[in-house]
Amino acid sequence: MFSDSMLNLATKDGALLGYALELELPNGWFRAHTGVGEILIDGNTYTGLGNLGNVEKLDTETDEKPVRVMCTLNGLNAELVNEALKSRMIGLNAQLMMLVFDNDTRRLLMAEPAIIGFITDYDVSLSADSGAVSVTIADEFELYEMPEHKYWTDESHQLDHEGDRICRYVAQMGDREIYWGSGVDAVKFNKVV
Secondary structure (H helix, E strand, C coil), X not given: CCCHHHHHHHXXXXXXXXXXXXXXXXCEEEEEEXXXXXXXXXXXXXXXXXXXXXXXXXXXXXXXXXXXXXXXXXXXXXXXXXXXXXXXXXXXXXXXXXXXXXXXXXXXXXEEEEEEXXXXXXXXXXXXXXXXXXXXXXXXXXXXXXXXCCCCCHHHHHHHCCCCCCCCCHHHHCCCCCCCCCCCCCCCCCCCC
């Protein structure tokens, strides 16, 4: 899951571990980390929330199984909570990264993705002065377990292959017998445009 260099840094004496979370929202990206102040990761600025909240344990035995993790962001301002309440976040991109800070200098040593995927669920809770947003993130392997809703119709085929009309006679095929080898015996199709 993590590279050898990340594991070496994370297991050294004096290393501080943290998380960074990147969420795609309808009005732009939300980027935060568990430290204090702002840090730069891959050219993007992450704002320190101090205590990001709660990140569930990441369970992975193999890289082929879907992974889900729930992150709870506490102490968010009313504007961000309001945005989460009125927007549709399911299906938007998300990324959770593991961070290693130097204990003495508080400098970021390394950041590596723990899970890259999309938002599958979210919940918003409010208190008197602030709110919390819980977001469930699933990796790309979750897509392989989702059923694909395709139908053998002209309309469904047109969505994937615009202009290809190979399925235009499917509706007429249901109650017809198919005669092989002779065009004389077969019933003529009505041309569908």
